[in-house]
Amino acid sequence: MATRRSSAPPQADAGRRSVTVEGLHKTYGSRRGPVEAVRDVDFDTRDGEFVSLVGPSGCGKSTILHIVAGLIPYDTGTVDVGGEPARPGRREVGIMLQKPVLLPWRSVQDNVLLPAEIYRLDDGASRNRAQELLEMVGLQGFEDKHAWELSGGMQQRASLARTLLPDPSILLMDEPFAALDEFTRERLNAELARLHETLSRSVLYVTHNIPEAVFLSDRIVVLKARPGEVLEVVDVDLPRPRTLDMITHPRAVELSAHIRGLLGQTERVEAA
Numbered sequence: 001m002a003t004r005r006s007s008a009p010p011q012a013d014a015g016r017r018s019v020t021v022e023g024l025h026k027t028y029g030s031r032r033g034p035v036e037a038v039r040d041v042d043f044d045t046r047d048g049e050f051v052s053l054v055g056p057s058g059c060g061k062s063t064i065l066h067i068v069a070g071l072i073p074y075d076t077g078t079v080d081v082g083g084e085p086a087r088p089g090r091r092e093v094g095i096m097l098q099k100p101v102l103l104p105w106r107s108v109q110d111n112v113l114l115p116a117e118i119y120r121l122d123d124g125a126s127r128n129r130a131q132e133l134l135e136m137v138g139l140q141g142f143e144d145k146h147a148w149e150l151s152g153g154m155q156q157r158a159s160l161a162r163t164l165l166p167d168p169s170i171l172l173m174d175e176p177f178a179a180l181d182e183f184t185r186e187r188l189n190a191e192l193a194r195l196h197e198t199l200s201r202s203v204l205y206v207t208h209n210i211p212e213a214v215f216l217s218d219r220i221v222v223l224k225a226r227p228g229e230v231l232e233v234v235d236v237d238l239p240r241p242r243t244l245d246m247i248t249h250p251r252a253v254e255l256s257a258h259i260r261g262l263l264g265q266t267e268r269v270e271a272a
């Protein structure tokens with residue numbers, strides 16, 4: 001069912017890798033001494049593939065995502081993103097974090113247009129694209145509102161539209177919907193699945209929510225905690241398009257139980 005080195009799903013371009021991480025190690029220095037966060041982690045994402053990093057809190061998911069985004073340094077290993085070593089500020093790499101970080105004094109539309117200023121994109125084309133994206137994420141009619149006038153879910157929709165504005169080929173997402181209520185999170189996950197299926201961008205997604213990872217992903221990199229190490233890479237052989245009723249699909253339930261079992265085993269070893 002699951003293999004450490006798994007084959008590409010049929011919808012992905014098996015020839016090209018968007019993210020390759022090999023032999024990654026990261027230790028933080030802290031006042032109480034070194035904290036080994038990530039140990040010898042290997043995984044990749046292929047073009048158009050949705051890959052999740054799953055594991056308990058503190059297993060190094062955010063550390064890995066921030067390293068792939070080029071936001072923090074690492075000790076040893078190779079991190080290749082779209083054919084180049086990881087570095088920040090690349091138009092082809094979109095990043096979305098747990099907090100929406102919209103600028104409060106700007107309208108929704110002007111927040112979505114922020115990357116057009118950063119990357120000096122054509123103004124007219126960017127405005128058209130912003131409008132398309134706002135419709136795609138269900139925010140038409142809210143263009144002129146300010147961030148503080150929106151609910152948490154709507155702020156994350158605006159944030160998603162902003163991330164997509166420069167048309168990135170790789171999306172890096174760190175628990176983007178974790179702070180939202182369950183109903184909103186499910187709806188946004190269904191929309192993210194639909195967007196991924198329409199746009200076929202590579203996504204590297206971080207979550208501690210196992211059913212969410214199963215619902216969204218083509219493959220799941222299961223990490224154990226202290227230090228973060230890959231336990232297994234699980235193929236998610238659920239059909240696409242994904243619809244919300246698939247959360248209770250027998251295969252989805254089976255895969256979730258398998259991942260829970262993997263993580264449970266390491267907890268029992270630690271407790272012994």
Ligand code: ADP
Nearest residue numbers: 028029030035037056057058059060061062063
């Ligand atoms: P996750 O996202 O899976 O919850 P993190 O990547 O945030 O995990 O953290 C992994 C480990 O590294 C944890 O033990 C955490 O306490 C530690 N850590 C994270 N950031 C720092 C930091 N800036 N300094 C020291 N330790 C850190």
Ligand code: MG
Nearest residue numbers: 061062063174
């Ligand atoms: Mg985290």
